[in-house]
Amino acid sequence: MTTRDDDLVGRVLDGRYYLRKILARGGMGTVFLATDTRLDRTVAVKVMQGGDADIDFNERLSAEARAAARLSHPNVVAVFDQGDDAGVLYLVMEYVPGHTLRDVISREAPLPPRRVLSLIDPLLVALSAAHDARIIHRDVKPENVLITPSGQLKVADFGLARAITSTSQATTGVLIGSVSYLAPELVLNEGADARCDVYAVGAVMFELLTGQKPHTGETPIQVAYQHVHADVPAPSTLVAGIPPYVDALVARATARDRDQRSADARVLLHQLRRVRSALEAELVDDVELTQDLQLHRVAAAMAGSDGWPGPDTAPGADDWSTGVGEWSGGDGGPAAATAVAAASASSVYGDTATPEDSTALYRPGPPEAYDSGYEATRAVTRDAAGIPAPPLAHTRAATRYDDKHRRGRRMLVTVLVLALLAAGLGWWFGVARYDSAPDLLGMPVAQARAEGQRAGYTVDDGDEAFSETVPRGSVVSTDPGPGDRILPEGTMTLTVSKGRERYAAPDVEGMSEEEAEAALAEVKAVVGEVERKYSxxxxxxxxxxTSLPVGRMIRPDTEVDLVVSKGRKPVTVKDYTGKPVDGAQAKLEKAGFEVDVERVYDDKVPRDQIMAQDPASGTAYKGDTVTLTVSDGREPIEVPGVIGKNVDDARAILEAAGFKVEVEKERIHFGSNLVSRQSPGGGDEAPPGSTILLRIV
Structure with missing residues (x-):
């Protein structure tokens, strides 16, 4: 008997977890907002579909929950508890408010590459921790990536896909996963390892960059068929402006041949951060990085006429014990043949609804309509050989050949056999006798040399080259490159990084503009904006x-702004002719001029008045000299001496000479009226009309 989700609201599981309300329904179960009454904290409780009849499933889920609980990481949704309360199988998890990566895609996709890599980085950090613990997720998709209000990213549902798949082992052709992100080896039942998660991350990256899923179809099986037969297209074919090295990163992660895929999340994280550095450096292309990430395809013989492995092909499977999706060649051998599925209810706490009876999701049944948007979990069956069949129309067309074509077909087969024989010989001499050169890129040169020699090759040092992404002393490139053909005991030449190309900014102050441009060109810098100012x-x-201090280390093509002199600033000269010299001189000096005052006698112009100015108008420059010709009044004449003379006689003499006379008595006056002193004295010079003071006794 299956308990309805709505009936569980208000129930207390195991006397501890009070179910407050439904957060979401999904293919694997229903998520409730709950309170842990023992610790008084809010948690998320996932009540699993299956019920008490699925004993094997209950045991498997318990084992997966224990393994997931051991995976403690800030980017992983924590698993707190697991239990079975009277047939209600539940999982207690950390409650993560916020939204999912699916919401980000719906609102914002296609996203800029730098934004995409900033979202994928913490996802790979979480998966790296899992892969280091020999745990795989198996159901990476946007619905399982939660984003908190503070922007922290967390990955949910570790182990659930594996647990649910294990319950379907008795039914050939069933696996739980997510069809849009399912690795080809899972479709072909060739076992699961960390590279399955790498493929799913690559598919999510493609969807963030383009707003579209890598493959689409009317049914899940058609999408799975494309994962095996078609490469994921380059994102730049759908969205313009995506750099080649971003295309190469997506291609590397989604390679159909898992041997060419990044080995695990930590390797992909390293590659992603190199690409992110190139984006932050605003490189249109980084040839070294792109070549490093590009797939190196090796021709291989195909079993079966349509390229699928033949019926006798046995999937490799090395099961390494239990755990949350641990490295495994499958979930129990060929009986656990793959199918496809999708999001779980913990695909965060959204409102996407699924049918009430989700138990069918774990058992084979008639195919459901496929929704290419939100991934809802469903079972998809395959043929007895464990291989997704091509579209039905192809199968029917193949059966419509009649007898009159059989002879032509036999001839065609003969021609094909001969062609294959010739191709085989060409393959041997052109490809098979060669090894695939090891990937030594990014290694310190000593380690790279040792790795190459350990592989049986002669390793030579080549030229050095600058690199923005490879540290100094590590390998930038090899000849032949990673995955390229090399004969056994052949020679590999290493190009070693000199580090980032940087130069000290030169001192160009005081140089002419042309000399400064040449000096900057010597350090591969260029002149930016040129501002012109007076000096x-x-x-x-x-x-x-300049805009950069002398000695600052700069990269090639750095723009350096210059301030170039326009010379001295011109100043308007004001005419002060006829004005008093003191005020005019002060104003001219304040304007920045040097003032030269020349005095001349003049009978008509009052003393200290400016008679002439040079220059009198126009413009000049600060520091130039302005000459002022100033009146010194009338020219002085000699004063007659009148000491000892009668005051009247003295007055007459002085006035006749053109002076004015003022008379004062001495303190001791005898009444003689003789001049005892005069000022100015006799023989001195004084201007005509000036006053001569006489003192008498």
Whole structure:
């Protein structure tokens, strides 16, 4: 008997977990918002579909939950508890409010590459921790990636796909996964390892970049068929402006041949961060990085006329014990033949609904309509050989050949056999006798040399080259490159990184603009914006200053802005002729001029008045000299001496000479009226009309 989800609201599981409300329904179960009454904390409780009849499933889920609980990482949704309360099988997890990566795709896709890599980085960090613990997820998809309000990313549902798949081992052709992100080897029942998660991450990366899933079809089986037969297209074919090295990263992660795929999440994380560094450096292309990431395809013989492995092909399977999707060649051998499925209810706490009776999701049944948007879990069956069949139309067309074509077909087969024989010989001499060169890129040169020699090759040092992404002393490129053909005991030449190409900014102040441009070109820098300013100290056309301090280490093609002198700033000269010299001189000096005052006698112009100015108008420059011609009044004449003379006689003499006379008595006056002193004195010079003071006794 199956308990309805709505009936569970308000129930307390195992006397501890109070189910408050339904957060979401999914293919694997229903997620409730709950309170842990023992620890007084909010948790998410997933009540699994299956019920008490699925004893094997209960045992398997318990084992997977224990393994998942051991995986403690800030980017992984924590598993707190698991139990069975009167047939209600449940899993207690960390409650993560927020939204899912699916919501980000729905609202924002296609996203810029830098934004995509910033989202994928923490996803790979979480998967790296799992892969280091020999745990695989098997159901990576946007619905299982949660994003908290603070922006932290967490991965949910470790082990659930494996647990549910294991319950279907008795039914040939069933596996739980997500069809849009399913690795080809799972479709072909060739076993699962960390590279299955790498493929799924690559598919998610493609969807973030383009807003579309890598493969589409009317049914899940058609999508699975494409995963095996068709490469994931380059994102740049759908969205313009995506750099080649981003295309190469997606191609590397989604390679159909898993031997060419990144070995695990940690390797893919390293490759992603190299690509992210190139994006942050705003490189349109990085040939070394692109070549490093590109797939190196090796021709291989195909079993079966349509390229699928023949019926006798046995999937490799090395089961390494139990655990949350641990490395395994399958979930129990050929009986666990793959099928496809999708999101679980913990695909975060959204409102996407699924049918109430989800137990059918774990048992084979008639195919359901396929929704290419939200991934809802369903079972998909395959033929007895464990291989997805091609579209039905192809099968029917193959059966419509009649007898009159059989002779032609036999002849065609003969021709094909001869062609295959010739191709085989060409393959041997052109490909098979060669080894695949090892990937030594990014290794320290000593380690790379040792790895190459250990593989049986002669390793020579080649030239050095600058690199923005490979540290100094590590290998930038090899000849032949990774995966390229090399004869056994052949020679590999290493190109070693000199590190980032940087130069010290030169001192160009005081140089002419042309000399500064040449000096910058010597360090592979270029002149940026040129601002022109007046300067009293720097000659016109010479550099006053630059936008970078001298000695700053700069990369090639760095733009350096210059401030270039326009020479001294011109100043308007104001005419002060007829004005008093003191005020005019002060104003001219304040304007920056040097003032030269020349005094001349003049009978008509009052003393200290400016008679002439040079220059009197126009413009000049600060520091130039302005000459002022100033009146010194009337020219002085000699004063007659009148000491000892009668005051009247003295007055007459002085007035006759053109002076004014003022008389004062001495303190001791005898009444003689003789001049005892005069100022100015006799023989001195004084301007005509000035006053001569006489003192009498």
């Amino acid at each position: 009293d100290t720097v000659d016109s056309g010479d550099v006053i200053s």
